Amino acid sequence: MHNRYIRNARKAAYGETGYERAKAIYHYFEQFTEHPHARYTFEQNAANRFSNGMNERQFAVWLMHDMAGLCAINDMLRNDFLNS
Numbered sequence: 001m002h003n004r005y006i007r008n009a010r011k012a013a014y015g016e017t018g019y020e021r022a023k024a025i026y027h028y029f030e031q032f033t034e035h036p037h038a039r040y041t042f043e044q045n046a047a048n049r050f051s052n053g054m055n056e057r058q059f060a061v062w063l064m065h066d067m068a069g070l071c072a073i074n075d076m077l078r079n080d081f082l083n084s
Contacts, residue, residue, distance in 0.1 A: 001075045005033065005068035013064075018056035022046070022063050029067045034074060041067060 012028035013021045026042035029035040042063065049059040 002068050002072040005029075005071050006064060008032070009064045009068060013060070018060065019046075022056070022060040025060060025064045025067065029071065033067075033071050035067055035071050036074070038067060041070075 009025045009028050012032075013024035016024045022042070026038055030038040035041070045059070045063055045066070049056075054062060
């Protein structure tokens with residue numbers, strides 16, 4: 001599941017670089033997934049990206065993996081709940 005979100009987020013951000021790539025990733029998760037708080041996650045992490053020692057490219061990659069991970073966990077929990 002995680003890889004599917006990564007693959008789709010990369011497609012959504014294709015052609016963008018740096019901070020604009022991170023914004024495209026955030027918009028993908030906000031519009032096309034059930035991420036519970038994509039905007040909040042993006043804004044909080046964007047505000048802290050330089051204090052964490054990340055450049056804009058690293059930030060976009062980290063944001064994509066962070067959001068994909070949360071969506072994948074939510075999918076697994078939903079599937080476990082529905083199958084129990």
